[in-house]
Amino acid sequence: xxxxxxxxxxxxxxxxxxxxxxxxxxxxxxxxxxxxxxxxxxxxxxxxxxxxxxxxxxxxxxxxxxxxxxxxxxxxxxxxxxxxxxxxxxxxxxxxxxxxxxxxxxxxxxxxxxxxxxxxxxxxxxxxxxxxxxxxxxxxxxxxxxxxxxxxxxxxxxxxxxxxxxxxxxxxxxxxxxxxxxxxxxxxxxxxxxxxxxxxxxxxxxxxxxxxxxxxxxxxxxxxxxxxxxxxxxxxxxxxxxxxxxxxxxxxxxxxxxxxxxxxxxxxxxxxxxxxxxxxxxxxxxxxxxxxxxxxxxxxxxxxxxxxxxxxxxxxxxxxxxxxxxxxxxxxxxxxxxxxxxxxxxxxxxxxxxxxxxxxxxxxxxxxxxxxxxxxxxxxxxxxxxxxxxxxxxxxxxxxxxxxxxxxxxxxxxxxxxxxxxxxxxxxxxxxxxxxxxxxxxxxxxxxxxxxxxxxxxxxxxxxxxxxxxxxxxxxxxxxxxxxxxxxxxxxxxxxxxxxxxxxxxxxxxxxxxxxxxxxxxxxxxxxxxxxxxxxxxxxxxxxxxxxxxxxxxxxxxxxxxxxxxxxxxxxxxxxxxxxxxxxxxxxxxxxxxxxxxxxxxxxxxxxxxxxxxxxxxxxxxxxxxxxxxxxxxxxxxxxxxxxxxxxxxxxxxxxxxxxxxxxxxxxxxxxxxxxxxxxxxxxxxxxxxxxxxxxxxxxxxxxxxxxxxxxxxxxxxxxxxxxxxxxxxxxxxxxxxxxxxxxxx
Numbered sequence: 001x002x003x004x005x006x007x008x009x010x011x012x013x014x015x016x017x018x019x020x021x022x023x024x025x026x027x028x029x030x031x032x033x034x035x036x037x038x039x040x041x042x043x044x045x046x047x048x049x050x051x052x053x054x055x056x057x058x059x060x061x062x063x064x065x066x067x068x069x070x071x072x073x074x075x076x077x078x079x080x081x082x083x084x085x086x087x088x089x090x091x092x093x094x095x096x097x098x099x100x101x102x103x104x105x106x107x108x109x110x111x112x113x114x115x116x117x118x119x120x121x122x123x124x125x126x127x128x129x130x131x132x133x134x135x136x137x138x139x140x141x142x143x144x145x146x147x148x149x150x151x152x153x154x155x156x157x158x159x160x161x162x163x164x165x166x167x168x169x170x171x172x173x174x175x176x177x178x179x180x181x182x183x184x185x186x187x188x189x190x191x192x193x194x195x196x197x198x199x200x201x202x203x204x205x206x207x208x209x210x211x212x213x214x215x216x217x218x219x220x221x222x223x224x225x226x227x228x229x230x231x232x233x234x235x236x237x238x239x240x241x242x243x244x245x246x247x248x249x250x251x252x253x254x255x256x257x258x259x260x261x262x263x264x265x266x267x268x269x270x271x272x273x274x275x276x277x278x279x280x281x282x283x284x285x286x287x288x289x290x291x292x293x294x295x296x297x298x299x300x301x302x303x304x305x306x307x308x309x310x311x312x313x314x315x316x317x318x319x320x321x322x323x324x325x326x327x328x329x330x331x332x333x334x335x336x337x338x339x340x341x342x343x344x345x346x347x348x349x350x351x352x353x354x355x356x357x358x359x360x361x362x363x364x365x366x367x368x369x370x371x372x373x374x375x376x377x378x379x380x381x382x383x384x385x386x387x388x389x390x391x392x393x394x395x396x397x398x399x400x401x402x403x404x405x406x407x408x409x410x411x412x413x414x415x416x417x418x419x420x421x422x423x424x425x426x427x428x429x430x431x432x433x434x435x436x437x438x439x440x441x442x443x444x445x446x447x448x449x450x451x452x453x454x455x456x457x458x459x460x461x462x463x464x465x466x467x468x469x470x471x472x473x474x475x476x477x478x479x480x481x482x483x484x485x486x487x488x489x490x491x492x493x494x495x496x497x498x499x500x501x502x503x504x505x506x507x508x509x510x511x512x513x514x515x516x517x518x519x520x521x522x523x524x525x526x527x528x529x530x531x532x533x534x535x536x537x538x539x540x541x542x543x544x545x546x547x548x549x550x551x552x553x554x555x556x557x558x559x560x561x562x563x564x565x566x567x568x569x570x571x572x573x574x575x576x577x578x579x580x581x582x583x584x585x586x587x588x589x590x591x592x593x594x595x596x597x598x599x600x601x602x603x604x605x606x607x608x609x610x611x612x613x614x615x616x617x618x619x620x621x622x623x624x625x626x627x628x629x630x631x632x633x634x635x636x637x638x639x640x641x642x643x644x645x646x647x648x649x650x651x652x653x654x655x656x657x658x659x660x661x662x663x664x665x666x667x668x669x670x671x672x673x674x675x676x677x678x679x680x681x682x683x684x685x686x687x688x689x690x691x692x693x694x695x696x697x698x699x700x701x702x703x704x705x706x707x708x709x710x711x712x713x714x715x716x717x718x719x720x721x722x723x724x725x726x727x728x729x730x731x732x733x734x735x736x737x738x739x740x741x742x743x744x745x746x
Contacts, residue, residue, distance in 0.1 A: 029376045029387055030456045031177070032247040034166035043163050050176060051158050057180045057456075058151055060388075061187050063215065065089050066203070067194065067324065071140040073201040079193045081471070083121055087135075088190045090118040090143045092183035093150045098626070099179060102431050102573075104650050104683065105172050106157065109629070110149055114138060116629045120434070136632075154179070166247070169429060177249045178432060184456040185465075191453055192473055195310065195323050204324035218322050218393035219385075222330040225275030226398050230266035230355075230481050231405070237261050238363045238370075241423045242462035248377060253436035254462050256423025260363040262488050266481040267360065267368060270397040270406045271414065272345065274311075274320070275331035280345050281307050291348045296340040299470045308337050309472050322393045332396040334407070334476035339415045339445045339469035342477040355481045359417040361488050362464075364480055365448040369461050371403045376459045384410025385452045386459050394452060394474065410454070413447040413465075413475035420446050420466035428499065434575030434624060437499075439466045441579075447475050502554065502576055503592040506606065507725050509556035513611050514604035520723055522733060527722035528556035531643060531738060535670050536564055538715055538740050543638040548662065550627050551645035555581025555620070559608060561641065562616035569634055571625040578622045584608050585617045596728040628654045635662040641670045644736060647700070648681045652688050656707050665745040669712060672720060672736045675700040704739065712741035 031053045035042030065085070068074065074086040082088075094115040100106045101115075109115055117135060138146075154176065161172040168174065194202060208216065238261075242254040286306045289297050299305070311329060312319040318329035337345075342359055350357040360368075372383060382389045384400040384407055394411050402408045419442045428437055444466035450459045451474035457463055467473060482488065507514065512526050520526070547565040549558040554577050558570035572578050583590050584607065593601040608614045625631065627642070628651050640663050646652050663669055677690040677700075684691060688707065689700030705714070717739050724732040 029379070029382075029459065030248055032377055033168075033249065034247055042165055046165060046167075047158060047163055050173060051155060054154060054158060054176065054180055055151065057183050057187075058147070060455075061092065061183055061190075062147070063212070064187060064191060064194070066212075067216070068197075069201055069203050069207075073197060074140050075137060076197075078196045082189075082193060084137070085190065085193060086137050086140065086143065087118060087121060088186055088193070089140070090114060090138070090146065091121075092179070092186050093143075093147045094118045095182050096150060096154050096176075096179040099175050099431050100157065100172070101629075101650070102626070103172065103175055105161070105175070110153060111146055112629050113632070114142075114146055116626065116631045119626070119629075120624050174249075175431065178429075181249055181251075181457045184458060187455065188451065188453050188458065188474070191323055195321060199321075199324070199326065202324055215388065216324055216392040218325060218327070219333075219391040219395035221332075221396050221399065222327070223332050223396065225273040225331040226270065228268055228270050228273070228276060228397075230479070231269050232266050233262075233264065233367060235262060235264040236367055238366050240363060240366055241425075246462065248375075248460055248462075249457055250460075250462060251435055251457065251464065252427060252429045252432070253420065253422060253439075254464050255427070256425035258423045260361075260488065262363055262367055263483065263486045265364065265483075265488070267364065267405065268478045268480065269404065271334040271411065271476050271478050272342075273331060273397050274329055274333055274335045277308065277335035277337070277345060278318075278329075278331075280348050283348070285344060285348055288348075291344040291351075293340065293343055295469060296344055299338075299340050305341075308335055308341065310336050324392070330396075332398070333394050334397050334412045336394070336412055336472070336474060336476050337415075338472050338475070339467075342415045343417070343469075345477075346479055349479065356484045356487070357479050357481055358487070359415055359477055360480045362416050362418040362446050362448065363488060365408075365414060365416060366461075368405055368408045369449075371405070372408050372461075375461050382410065382459070384408075386410030386450045387455050388453055391452055394476075407478075408449060409459075409461075410450055410452065411476075412449075412451045413454070413473050414449045415475055415477045416446045416448055418446045420444050420464060428576060437576040438579055443468055445469055447473060451475070499576055502580060503594055503604075504724065504726075505554050505577065506580060506590065506592050507594050507604065508722070509554050510604075510606040510611075511725070513606045521725075522723050522731060524721050524723045524733070526556070527720065527736075528643065529560050530720055531641070531670075531672055532557055532560040532564075534716075534718065534720065534738060535561075535639070535641065535668070535740065538668060539564070539639055543664075543667065546637045546639075548634060548637045548640045550630075550640060550642050550659075551648075552581065552622070553577045553643075555584060555622070557641060557643055558620045558622075559584075559611070559613045559617050561639070562619040563613070565639070566619065568620045569637075570620050570622045571627070571630070571634065572622075573624065573626055575624050578624055581620075582622050585620060585622065587614070594725065602728075628658070630658070630662070637663055637667060639663075639668045639670065643672050644674070646671055646673045646688065647675055647677050647690075650682060651686055652682065653686065653707060656704075660711050660743065663743045665743055667743050668715070669741045669743065670738065671704065671741070672738045673700070674734045674736045676734075701737065701739065708741055710744065712743055714739065715742050716740040 031049050036045055039045035075084045077084055097110055097115050098119055158176060163173055240258040241256045242250045285291055310321045312321055312326060319326045320329045346357045346359055383402050385391060385395050386409060398406055400407055420439050446466045509528055544564050545566050547561045547568045549561060549568060549570045552558045552570035552572045555570060558568050562568045580590055589605050589607045591605050593603045596602050608617045628649055640659060649655050675690055677687045688703035689698050691698055719735050720738050721735045
């Protein structure tokens, strides 16, 4: 997989006629990456297919949100672990602009404020900002206008972008597919939130038109639950991972290779039904902590849960809440629970039956999936309740036999006991490194198979999605039985960092901690610490309240600044960098390995305690963000530190213009950089220096001085050397210039 290609030439126009594109009620399943061999003009045909897929995605998303009766409902927190729905209405739309901007494919944004506000905050990662007080939410009408403008903008982009077939992940078309599949994920997650809204806040029943009734109709088939049974599955070798040659779009975590030898096992013919789970509830399953893991007991204590989330007890009767209605609990539908509840049920059932009852691993599910022929692009009709082709709810667990088993594909997602981890050969996509990497923490378990509202990539056999074990989706589970002592291996929390770029920066930031205090081989002081020490000589003792470390990487400078400041915001575009800092902040020991020579490596272990920074670490707030388009809340700083950042920005002048207002009068802005300008990161016309202007050489220092005229005055200027280690005997020795600027007007 290669790096991103160069930028697209500016678009000639944003006007586009997409009104004539047909948008059927049932969304297109997915698109393939190569050409239709029968097409007269394969590129033109693929471009038209991408346009249809894009507009169908926008349309079905708008139709879901059209179910909300009153605008006030957009601003309520129906799910405490997620933003209000106004965020999810806007987030998929701004995603397109943010990714196209990051890839330097477009010359300008549509709405920088909205695109910063709605960029990040969809899971309970510690760097996701779920504090509603930080948001001045836009009106629903404003978001609708933005979504309409985005459709015109992206439609025009699709029509003018370079397109070669097959589409590869360094193509602008890949980013369009990324945006489409991202929106389809949020179609599902938003429907889960809506399922927790009061029914009277949603349009339903007679309020829906004929077409809407068809699209959002729940399954009418209810009845008693059929008896379940475990069927034998022979031992087999299972191969996991999506080949790079696959014809459909894939998320980065899907690629690579993993192989497993599965011992013989038995698997439930059907998903666990409401009736089966009711026996667990009736026997006090939620009150008997012995069935629950330590994590599960913590969740029980916090939530006081007594039954599945979508069950409702009213007037002595059990009901089930679907998207748009409540119905008497359908005994023959799959129970929908989180992973902790599913694990507790397995422990309880094992005690009752004497069998070794467990959740499947990812490999077990794949073994069953390999018995279901075909995949979404080639289905004439889906083999199960998936893709919104059947119902807008789950349905009976025996409605869709797929070989010997039912619902291997569709109905509800199926929890596995496998925490998501990368396959061998995994490569992070450079423009969306916060999709997969933050979930590689041992706390996110894979769900497989898709639900009734899973469309596009979600419905593919290769799809890999994971959620924290206490999260709710439209998810249930199947049980398996393994011979005790012969269980399939479940990969646990591999917190050993293997990302080569991250390990290089961990070594750069924490060599002194990892080596037990040994000096750098070239005798160069630790760069982040040296920068902080040099900076603090110019910071008055009464100006040490708030600090911003922008481009914080893996966090060392932020932790060092926290020795002096009451509060440090540490921001980086890369989630995989931030994750290392967060692990250290939480007291974890971060393990990684570095190359010594050839294929040989040596291991490292670092922690804040080794540096005496444990207390300081608690004053750091890690956040993900775009330095050129930060949220408005990041302001009023005594010091802003931009370490080796300025020559890696897509628009350095924009950064300088916007950062000025974030520094308090008489506050400091410190910039370090070796001034290694590259067109890979910044178009030459936007270089601050290192080029000729009107035939004369323009240095970066001169460019900075010109940009800061009347806004900042130079306080200090010095060189700071640093070393990037490649192997035991090969190092990059570089010298950065540090300039310290004081904001005028104090």
